[in-house]
Amino acid sequence: MWQATFTKLGQTLLVLLLVSVASFSFLKLAPGDPVTIMLGSDYSKASYDQLTQELGLDQPVIVQYGHWLANFVRGDWGTSYITNQNIFELAVFQALPVTLTLAAFSLLIALVIGIPTGVMAALYRNSWVDVLATTLAIGGNAFPSFYLGIILIWVFGVGLGWFPTLGFVAPWDDFWQGMWHLALPAITLGAWYVGLIARITRSSLLEVMGQPYILAAKARGEPGWRVVWVHGMRNVLMPLITVIGLQLGGMLRGAVMTEVVFSLPGLGMMITSAVLNREYIVIQAGIMLTGVLFVVLNLMVDQTYQFLDPRLRRRK
């Protein structure tokens, strides 16, 4: 178990290193000179050289990379030229919590709707319930989330006025205000996940319900709901977690769209405005942070998987 964990950690570090090389070289290859951007259109040769030196851009690329990586690990991510904000603080303390809150809330909504839908579809296979659930699931998956977001804003925000159309209130500051502001974005992002979760739940449960241990549970006199929700769903959890883990990338991608549509100050919003302003070091920070987030979440999913499936645990 420990050896497996260490191997996993080693792999994770390797992946992060590759992400850092990619994001560093991506910016080296990007058009535009950061020095000219920082200096504006009017500058002298001396000030240009001075800033180049200050930024370390006159040194070999590998050294620049080393400096950059060391600074990144230390949490020294530089300062935004536009807002003059500390980027580490901006990304980790302001943007990241917003994105995580949005993602967690969306996932919660998706699970609460998707699992029962999938279970119903499996139990009443080929009935109208199944058709409806499958249609909704595929619809949710196929519908572009930015478009759904705009429709939700239009209907529930502008038309009915039930929900705010933009902005973020931290739920840990004001829970109900936070939920109220998060409702539409979370539904927008969660809708895509609902379909996925419902479909996986349906197909996995159908497979599990055909297993002899389900028949055995019934033969012990277990009532139907317990056979499905305890004996069946306990075994559905593993494939479900795997798929949720595999689709975390999609979740983060969706979060970018959703944040832009609803003007939530999350990582997606941060990266988008950095791209528009050509603030390379903010983009770099955003890419790195997203990479770390993705890798850490995957690692967590892997650990959960081991925890959920007794067969993966080592024998005592």
Place this chain on the structure above:
Amino acid sequence: MNQVSVLAQNIPVESHAEASLLEVRDFSLRRKKATVLDRITLSLSPGETLGLIGESGAGKSTLAMALIGLLRAPEVEIEGSLRFRGTELTALKEADFRRLRGNKIGLIFQDATAALNPCFTVGKQIAEPLRRHLGLSASACRARAVELMQSVGIPEPRLRLDAYPHELSGGMQQRIMIAIALACNPELLLADEPTSALDVTIQAQIMELILDRVRALNSSAIFVLHDLALGAQVCDRIAVMYAGQIVEEGPSERVLNAPLHPYTQGLKSCVVELGMPTLTPIPGQIPPLDAMPNGCRFAPRCPKAQAICGEQRPETQTRDGRQVACWFID
């Protein structure tokens, strides 16, 4: 005299219902128009063991599933009667039937590896019927589970209580399965090929264990087996099934030593015995359910078949202390 026989025919006689634990009468089961079980009639007294013998596809397991109520209307079409302790099982509400399952009727599956839930410890799975049917507390469940594990010969049961099924050998898993089936001291134990999935060396042990426990609890048992000789050895009575019908039923010794039905005779000549020159296999196979012959279902494979066998179903008759369904009993 005449009056009595009329009474006996039309009214379920209470004393008779009490005398036998299980009464199966003209029980038929149809699935998508195919008759899987055809007018099965059987009875089982308390403490008696019965072997259901036949090839795969004969309907033995289906009958066991129907007896424990895991195959019921409306999923399948059912006719006839199943009486257990005088209660008509076919008319029982699902919630009431559930109270019998794992409680008064236990079931041992063929493949314990597949029949134990991989995500729950064996202790939890043994405790389930104890909690549900006997209402024992969590700690009482654990204590009783340890006792049960001990009774089925599991060494160091206290340590194994929190083991997951995959941590135990196949033989141990089957012992756990037996402990679960016997947890609430059932009056009827159904064992569906309980040793087929096990190593030969363990088969005899497990069979001996089941018989031993059944005797200790004074339960009745129905063994689903494909081996006639094994069936005759472990059961008081034997019912030979073919294509959803019982073709011969009677005391084990007589059925094994002097089989009357051609199919039983064929099964017997398939049994390997020392010093026997050759095996005589039964030619052909069980016809598919949607293409059953109108008359005797065994007729197409029967060496003694005549014209009538293909046309009319033979009535079950009593001969030499057993029930046989054949037109040409020697």
